[in-house]
Amino acid sequence: MTTPAPAPASAAAAQHDAAANRERVRELFNASIEAKREALGAVEDAIAKAGALIAQSLAAGGKILSCGNGGSAADAQHFAAEMVNRFETERPALAAVALTTDSSILTSVANDDDYTRIFARQIEALGSAGDVLLAISTSGQSANVNAAVACARERGLRVVALGGRDGGEMARLLADGDIEIRVPAASTARIQEVHLLTLHCLCDLTDRLLAGAAR
Secondary structure (H helix, E strand, C coil): CCCCCCCCCCHHHHHHHHHHHHHHHHHHHHHHHHHHHHHHHHHHHHHHHHHHHHHHHHHCCCCEEEECCCHHHHHHHHHHHHHHCCCCCCCCCCCEEECCCCHHHHHHHHHHCCHHHCCHHHHHHHCCCCCEEEEECCCCCCHHHHHHHHHHHHCCCEEEEEEECCCHHHHHHCCCCCEEEEECCCCHHHHHHHHHHHHHHHHHHHHHHHHHHHC
Protein backbone atom coordinates (compact mmCIF):
# COMPACT_ATOMS: atom_id res chain seq x y z
CA MET A 1 0.00 0.00 0.00
CA THR A 2 1.48 3.27 -1.08
CA THR A 3 1.39 6.38 1.05
CA PRO A 4 -0.37 9.25 -0.71
CA ALA A 5 1.71 12.29 -1.46
CA PRO A 6 1.02 15.31 0.75
CA ALA A 7 -1.35 17.81 -0.71
CA PRO A 8 0.35 20.90 -2.14
CA ALA A 9 0.27 23.93 0.10
CA SER A 10 -2.01 26.72 -0.87
CA ALA A 11 -0.52 29.90 -2.26
CA ALA A 12 -1.51 31.76 0.90
CA ALA A 13 0.14 29.13 3.13
CA ALA A 14 3.29 29.20 1.01
CA GLN A 15 3.47 32.97 1.31
CA HIS A 16 3.00 32.73 5.06
CA ASP A 17 5.80 30.14 5.34
CA ALA A 18 8.13 32.29 3.24
CA ALA A 19 7.44 35.34 5.40
CA ALA A 20 7.95 33.32 8.58
CA ASN A 21 11.21 31.93 7.24
CA ARG A 22 12.49 35.39 6.36
CA GLU A 23 11.59 36.59 9.83
CA ARG A 24 13.46 33.67 11.36
CA VAL A 25 16.52 34.49 9.25
CA ARG A 26 16.41 38.09 10.52
CA GLU A 27 16.13 36.83 14.10
CA LEU A 28 19.20 34.64 13.68
CA PHE A 29 21.24 37.40 12.04
CA ASN A 30 20.30 39.82 14.80
CA ALA A 31 21.10 37.24 17.49
CA SER A 32 24.55 36.72 15.95
CA ILE A 33 25.18 40.46 15.70
CA GLU A 34 24.12 40.97 19.32
CA ALA A 35 26.31 38.10 20.50
CA LYS A 36 29.32 39.70 18.82
CA ARG A 37 28.52 43.10 20.31
CA GLU A 38 28.18 41.64 23.79
CA ALA A 39 31.38 39.61 23.41
CA LEU A 40 33.58 42.46 22.20
CA GLY A 41 34.24 44.04 25.57
CA ALA A 42 34.88 40.67 27.17
CA VAL A 43 37.31 39.31 24.57
CA GLU A 44 39.04 42.18 22.76
CA ASP A 45 42.01 42.41 25.14
CA ALA A 46 42.51 38.64 25.18
CA ILE A 47 42.32 38.43 21.38
CA ALA A 48 44.92 41.19 21.02
CA LYS A 49 47.23 39.38 23.44
CA ALA A 50 46.69 36.05 21.70
CA GLY A 51 47.51 37.54 18.31
CA ALA A 52 50.75 38.92 19.71
CA LEU A 53 51.61 35.57 21.32
CA ILE A 54 51.00 33.66 18.09
CA ALA A 55 53.08 36.12 16.07
CA GLN A 56 55.88 35.98 18.63
CA SER A 57 55.95 32.18 18.53
CA LEU A 58 56.03 32.06 14.73
CA ALA A 59 58.72 34.75 14.50
CA ALA A 60 60.88 32.72 16.87
CA GLY A 61 60.56 29.57 14.75
CA GLY A 62 57.67 28.03 16.66
CA LYS A 63 54.45 26.58 15.33
CA ILE A 64 50.77 26.66 16.15
CA LEU A 65 48.96 23.41 16.93
CA SER A 66 45.16 23.52 16.96
CA CYS A 67 42.45 21.13 18.07
CA GLY A 68 38.74 20.82 18.78
CA ASN A 69 35.75 18.55 18.20
CA GLY A 70 32.93 18.76 15.65
CA GLY A 71 32.47 22.35 14.55
CA SER A 72 35.49 23.29 16.66
CA ALA A 73 37.55 20.73 14.72
CA ALA A 74 36.52 22.52 11.53
CA ASP A 75 37.56 25.82 13.13
CA ALA A 76 40.94 24.32 14.06
CA GLN A 77 41.46 23.24 10.46
CA HIS A 78 40.22 26.58 9.12
CA PHE A 79 42.77 28.44 11.23
CA ALA A 80 45.64 26.16 10.19
CA ALA A 81 44.71 26.60 6.53
CA GLU A 82 44.77 30.39 6.86
CA MET A 83 48.22 30.19 8.47
CA VAL A 84 49.81 27.75 6.04
CA ASN A 85 48.33 29.24 2.90
CA ARG A 86 47.23 32.85 3.35
CA PHE A 87 44.57 34.99 4.97
CA GLU A 88 43.85 38.22 3.08
CA THR A 89 47.32 39.14 1.84
CA GLU A 90 50.16 37.24 0.22
CA ARG A 91 52.98 36.35 2.62
CA PRO A 92 55.29 33.42 3.40
CA ALA A 93 53.66 30.26 4.73
CA LEU A 94 53.34 30.05 8.51
CA ALA A 95 53.85 26.88 10.54
CA ALA A 96 50.51 25.54 11.78
CA VAL A 97 49.11 22.03 12.16
CA ALA A 98 45.51 21.03 12.90
CA LEU A 99 45.61 17.92 15.09
CA THR A 100 42.16 16.90 13.86
CA THR A 101 42.93 15.78 10.31
CA ASP A 102 44.99 12.55 10.24
CA SER A 103 42.45 9.74 10.49
CA SER A 104 45.13 7.06 10.87
CA ILE A 105 46.70 8.78 13.87
CA LEU A 106 43.35 9.63 15.44
CA THR A 107 41.95 6.12 15.10
CA SER A 108 45.13 4.35 16.14
CA VAL A 109 45.44 6.38 19.33
CA ALA A 110 41.72 5.99 20.06
CA ASN A 111 41.90 2.24 19.47
CA ASP A 112 45.23 1.43 21.13
CA ASP A 113 45.14 3.96 23.96
CA ASP A 114 42.11 6.15 24.64
CA TYR A 115 40.03 8.66 22.69
CA THR A 116 40.82 11.36 25.22
CA ARG A 117 44.48 11.10 24.13
CA ILE A 118 44.03 11.71 20.39
CA PHE A 119 45.36 15.27 20.56
CA ALA A 120 47.73 14.93 23.52
CA ARG A 121 49.64 12.12 21.83
CA GLN A 122 50.27 14.33 18.80
CA ILE A 123 51.47 17.14 21.04
CA GLU A 124 53.94 14.70 22.60
CA ALA A 125 55.27 14.01 19.09
CA LEU A 126 55.12 17.48 17.56
CA GLY A 127 55.01 20.07 20.34
CA SER A 128 58.03 21.92 21.65
CA ALA A 129 58.61 24.69 24.15
CA GLY A 130 57.81 27.98 22.45
CA ASP A 131 54.99 26.55 20.36
CA VAL A 132 51.36 27.55 20.93
CA LEU A 133 48.35 25.28 21.31
CA LEU A 134 45.07 26.78 20.09
CA ALA A 135 42.47 24.77 22.02
CA ILE A 136 38.86 25.26 20.93
CA SER A 137 35.83 24.12 22.93
CA THR A 138 32.50 25.92 23.24
CA SER A 139 31.86 24.32 26.65
CA GLY A 140 35.38 23.84 27.99
CA GLN A 141 34.36 20.30 28.92
CA SER A 142 35.86 18.35 25.99
CA ALA A 143 38.01 15.66 27.61
CA ASN A 144 40.37 15.26 24.66
CA VAL A 145 40.89 19.02 24.32
CA ASN A 146 41.52 19.33 28.05
CA ALA A 147 44.03 16.48 27.90
CA ALA A 148 45.77 18.39 25.10
CA VAL A 149 45.89 21.52 27.25
CA ALA A 150 47.42 19.58 30.15
CA CYS A 151 49.99 17.97 27.85
CA ALA A 152 50.88 21.30 26.30
CA ARG A 153 51.50 22.76 29.74
CA GLU A 154 53.80 19.84 30.62
CA ARG A 155 55.83 20.30 27.44
CA GLY A 156 56.29 24.06 27.73
CA LEU A 157 53.78 25.20 25.12
CA ARG A 158 51.68 28.28 25.71
CA VAL A 159 47.94 27.83 25.35
CA VAL A 160 45.32 30.03 23.72
CA ALA A 161 41.98 28.64 24.90
CA LEU A 162 38.96 29.62 22.83
CA GLY A 163 35.90 28.81 24.94
CA GLY A 164 32.49 29.98 26.07
CA ARG A 165 29.86 29.86 28.81
CA ASP A 166 31.66 29.57 32.19
CA GLY A 167 34.92 28.35 30.66
CA GLY A 168 34.51 24.82 31.98
CA GLU A 169 37.40 22.60 33.01
CA MET A 170 39.56 24.00 30.20
CA ALA A 171 39.67 27.40 31.92
CA ARG A 172 40.76 25.81 35.18
CA LEU A 173 43.68 24.03 33.46
CA LEU A 174 45.27 27.25 32.25
CA ALA A 175 48.35 28.69 33.94
CA ASP A 176 50.28 31.94 33.95
CA GLY A 177 51.23 32.89 30.41
CA ASP A 178 48.21 31.20 28.86
CA ILE A 179 45.37 33.22 27.34
CA GLU A 180 41.67 32.49 27.63
CA ILE A 181 39.22 33.95 25.12
CA ARG A 182 35.83 33.18 26.67
CA VAL A 183 32.69 34.10 24.74
CA PRO A 184 29.95 35.23 27.17
CA ALA A 185 27.07 33.40 25.50
CA ALA A 186 24.99 30.32 26.26
CA SER A 187 24.05 29.21 22.74
CA THR A 188 26.57 26.91 21.09
CA ALA A 189 25.76 28.40 17.68
CA ARG A 190 26.37 31.97 18.88
CA ILE A 191 29.64 30.93 20.57
CA GLN A 192 30.82 29.27 17.36
CA GLU A 193 29.97 32.37 15.34
CA VAL A 194 32.06 34.53 17.66
CA HIS A 195 34.82 31.92 17.54
CA LEU A 196 35.02 32.23 13.77
CA LEU A 197 35.30 36.01 13.95
CA THR A 198 37.95 35.61 16.67
CA LEU A 199 39.99 33.29 14.46
CA HIS A 200 39.87 35.82 11.65
CA CYS A 201 41.01 38.51 14.10
CA LEU A 202 43.94 36.29 15.11
CA CYS A 203 44.87 35.74 11.46
CA ASP A 204 44.72 39.45 10.72
CA LEU A 205 46.73 40.42 13.81
CA THR A 206 49.35 37.76 13.12
CA ASP A 207 49.84 38.96 9.55
CA ARG A 208 50.04 42.60 10.62
CA LEU A 209 52.51 41.93 13.44
CA LEU A 210 54.77 39.71 11.34
CA ALA A 211 54.71 42.16 8.45
CA GLY A 212 55.72 44.93 10.85
CA ALA A 213 58.54 42.81 12.27
CA ALA A 214 59.81 42.10 8.75
CA ARG A 215 60.09 45.78 7.85
